[in-house]
Amino acid sequence: xxxxxxxxxxxxxxxxxxxxxxxxxxxxxxxxxxxxxxxxxxxxxxxxxxxxxxxxxxxxxxxxxxxxxxxxxxxxxxxxxxxxxxxxxxxx
Numbered sequence: 001x002x003x004x005x006x007x008x009x010x011x012x013x014x015x016x017x018x019x020x021x022x023x024x025x026x027x028x029x030x031x032x033x034x035x036x037x038x039x040x041x042x043x044x045x046x047x048x049x050x051x052x053x054x055x056x057x058x059x060x061x062x063x064x065x066x067x068x069x070x071x072x073x074x075x076x077x078x079x080x081x082x083x084x085x086x087x088x089x090x091x092x
Contacts, residue, residue: 022063023087025070026056030081039079046070 001007008015027043029035039057043050046069049060061067067085074083 023061023065023067023085025059025061025067026053026084026086027059027074027080028056028082028084029079031055035079038077039074042073042077042079043070046073 008018010018027039029039036052036057040050040052043057043059046059051058051060059070071083071085074080
């Protein structure tokens with residue numbers, strides 16, 4: 001719901017899968033715009049749902065996506081100052 005309008009329908013699990021993904025990787029670039037641009041370009045080649053939230057570039061992966069290529073690409077370069085990976089909770 002958004003201001004009284006239904007914007008999405010489904011079970012909690014369906015909405016998480018559709019809009020958030022089962023796994024999230026946050027990449028921090030220390031506020032450097034060149035690093036941020038490089039991270040955004042690289043991550044968009046791996047995942048369709050990439051966004052900027054505050055100081056982080058955030059990748060949302062569905063349950064079938066393999067995060068290892070993304071993490072390997074990030075580790076091979078000095079673009080980021082930190083990476084946090086987490087799984088969303090499963091709702092039934």
